[in-house]
Amino acid sequence: MFVLENGVKNKGEDPRLQAISQAIRVVPHFPKQGIMFQDITTLLLDHNAFKDAVDIFVDRYRDMDISVVAGVEARGFIFGSSIALGIGAKFAPLCKPGKLPGEVISEKYVLEYGTDCLEMHVGAVQQNERVIIIDDLVATERADAEVVECACVIGLSDLKVRCKLNGKPLYILVEPRQVENGF
Ligand SMILES: O=P(O)(O)OC[C@H]1O[C@H](OP(=O)(O)OP(=O)(O)O)[C@H](O)[C@@H]1O
Numbered sequence: 001m002f003v004l005e006n007g008v009k010n011k012g013e014d015p016r017l018q019a020i021s022q023a024i025r026v027v028p029h030f031p032k033q034g035i036m037f038q039d040i041t042t043l044l045l046d047h048n049a050f051k052d053a054v055d056i057f058v059d060r061y062r063d064m065d066i067s068v069v070a071g072v073e074a075r076g077f078i079f080g081s082s083i084a085l086g087i088g089a090k091f092a093p094l095c096k097p098g099k100l101p102g103e104v105i106s107e108k109y110v111l112e113y114g115t116d117c118l119e120m121h122v123g124a125v126q127q128n129e130r131v132i133i134i135d136d137l138v139a140t141e142r143a144d145a146e147v148v149e150c151a152c153v154i155g156l157s158d159l160k161v162r163c164k165l166n167g168k169p170l171y172i173l174v175e176p177r178q179v180e181n182g183f
């Protein structure tokens, strides 16, 4: 298992992680020259690997008194909603601008290849709730004050990433591969 907490990397022995990592297709130079794109659609086509990935998150969060899973559009919706159902929490989508019809809170951020903005419905999360933020991948992420932990399937892990998470713990299943892997 690969975990970044307080800036310390720990390697565990979960035998499911190698298959999860291998199920993620690496596509060089997509969507731009120089980017090694980590394509989770191949993981989603592998029932066992997809289920194992969700189960690992569910096992981690089921006893942490989490009442809200916030998932980042679009790929974070896939994992976040599955995890929310698994731990008995509600799911709050963090959407690209203009997708949510109600009053929203907005947050601008810098991506690995661009900039963007996320919005969440006001009232989706109450002040006393414990929230986790789920995405498929963290390269340059962000988080706000009520977050217990941020989690992702793939993490471009270094201390710079952790600093940009504003000191919130970051839980990562696998590291990105930097070479093509047979798809
Ligand atoms: O760590 P970062 O630099 O923020 O990059 C990671 C984000 O980029 C991708 O989303 P994207 O904005 O491409 O949207 P998509 O999920 O709709 O493809 C990915 O799903 C993460 O949300």
Ligand SMILES: Nc1ncnc2[nH]cnc12
Pocket: 035, 036, 037, 038, 039, 111, 112, 113, 137, 139
């Ligand atoms: N290298 C990468 N692979 C897949 N999604 C991404 N989003 C930002 N960087 C990415």
